[in-house]
Amino acid sequence: MRTIHFEVLKRDPNSQARLGQLRTPHGVVSTPVFMPVGTGGAVKAMLPEEVAATGAHIILGNTFHLMLRPGHNLVRDLGGLHRFMRWDRSILTDSGGFQVWSLKESRKITEEGVEFRSPYDGSLHQLTPERSMEVQEALGSDIAMAFDECPGTDEDRAYVERSLARTTRWLDRTIAARRQPERTSLFGIVQGGRFDDLRREHAAILAARDLDGYAIGGVAVGEEKAEMHRVIELTAPVLPADRPRYLMGVGLPEDLVVAVAAGVDMFDCVIPTRNARNGRLFTSKGIFVVKHATHRDDDRPIDDACGCPTCAKFSRAYVRHLFMINEILAHRLTTMHNLWFFQRFMERIRDALVAGELRALMGEAKQLSHAGAGADSDSDSGAS
């Protein structure tokens, strides 16, 4: 009996894509799904009811951030993360592996785990497979991620091989450390850098562990977009077909469609929320830069094809003004808009899968991912 149940409802005849349904102890999630990022126990600027209103049924919480502030034991004592933040739908937590790896200058990787200094107060901490699992179970996550190492894109083959072997040993320690498998399920993470055979080999090693789901890690970490797509298209199809597949930290609409076509079911990314706070909005005509002076007196909504609460009510001129005066309300309005856009886009992907027309979305998705009407000439980074 698994904690989560995943069912493939329909397979796309023209690609590896699947339409599915994921059931967790906190509800039903239609896949392919995009999970907004709620780093420190909140999707930045948003009330949980507003996140739910965008159509999100699962969000991501960060082990690294929550173990440092407010501390996972505190969250556990207050009834778990769902209750602490008043979000009664599903939660997936990352393992903290990516964040400690990103600390670069202030962390040390050993066989035991990773020692690091808190970016908040410089205090010394350790994350190990056991500790990451303990934190995620204390948070009461529906889906925990196994603690892994994410090798840099410039690491050589020998390093990646050693890293993978260690990540596998860490996975086995993670599995042994589980205390509440009936409540918190566990996904493994495929690494392997840019080496195709290592990716495939690692996928097979993970599959042998019979986990609740499988993630693709180590992408969108600075590599070219074509290389990222290649790794996704190589890795997703070799992951067990009856389990959810999760692409971590990706991405733009064009990346989502490519990954769905490769057989990915789940996504998370800071792009909609972070870009919103930077005034970069997703619209039916491409990315819209709200601070641009041309919107100064524009009474139209951000996107007249959008049904979000922001576009239903407020003008480009007003949202731009709020940005220019550094008003918090600007972040609320734009975050709502971008999350709404991403949830609608995933709905369109699911509808396209029902209709067998996923390929038709691909050209449009590319257009949606780049500067459109009212945007400046900036290009948008491919990932988080």
Place this chain on the structure above:
Amino acid sequence: MRTIHFEVLKRDPNSQARLGQLRTPHGVVSTPVFMPVGTGGAVKAMLPEEVAATGAHIILGNTFHLMLRPGHNLVRDLGGLHRFMRWDRSILTDSGGFQVWSLKESRKITEEGVEFRSPYDGSLHQLTPERSMEVQEALGSDIAMAFDECPGTDEDRAYVERSLARTTRWLDRTIAARRQPERTSLFGIVQGGRFDDLRREHAAILAARDLDGYAIGGVAVGEEKAEMHRVIELTAPVLPADRPRYLMGVGLPEDLVVAVAAGVDMFDCVIPTRNARNGRLFTSKGIFVVKHATHRDDDRPIDDACGCPTCAKFSRAYVRHLFMINEILAHRLTTMHNLWFFQRFMERIRDALVAGELRALMGEAKQLSHAGAGADSDSDSGAS
């Protein structure tokens, strides 16, 4: 025919207090009323519908801020401030006089008006009686304030006399500059510093102009609380009894009750919103400092006697956590709470006036204005 209509519904037999009703082109306002401050076209962190949900029927907008950003002509061209910010209830705008006076080092007062440098870009601007009226009419304010000088508490009698004479000349220029009296009403502002006879004299001068309402200015600018109360109690009763009386920039619950008892009908202050963003919350047990470490694991609401959306859902521990991680949502939750508190407190004042029991609120109001359960030993400043 006046733009606004004010009716005194009941007079308190034991004080100068009045229960009233103010009708503007944008609705009915029960008085005594507290107006949340929406400086730059938004009550910081809040949606207009949330401000309305607290029970607010009128808010304050700032001439100084809006003329600089985004510019009053832009707001006028987009249909006025109500439409720009999507607030369909009443708006009162200040004259900008207090803000330019506060610039101290970067302004020069002449007979013509005040020259000042923008705090945003250093550009040179001028505010005059005519210009202030033009800006407020461009914004489409329901109630405009006359441009005045607010003399410092330490100015000598000779200076205050000269200043008052100029403020009166400015008022007459303001009256002459009105272009849409059918849409925007005009209140005058009594100054006079700490000089009782000058205050009374200025009140009489204003009354002779037959304005739509009368404000008490130049209080809560650094003087002792007892002195502030004295000036309020001296000035309010000599203002015309059939017009709304507005005490500018005040204050704490204890100040509101004192002023209501002196016959004041309208208030604005940044205290509820600014204190919220600093984590100082008004509760039925006094001021509550949410960042205090003792709330770290406290699962109770901020105030279990409060019916606001924040207290209905979130714990002290969660709100404190959001503050500690500098999360925008903290400001939303606390602003909602404090605005809710102030609107409920004004309701209690109105209910007490109906019941003839205003005096009974005075002791409690004092307690509500100072550190209570869970607060630290900080004292709270008396005004904005």
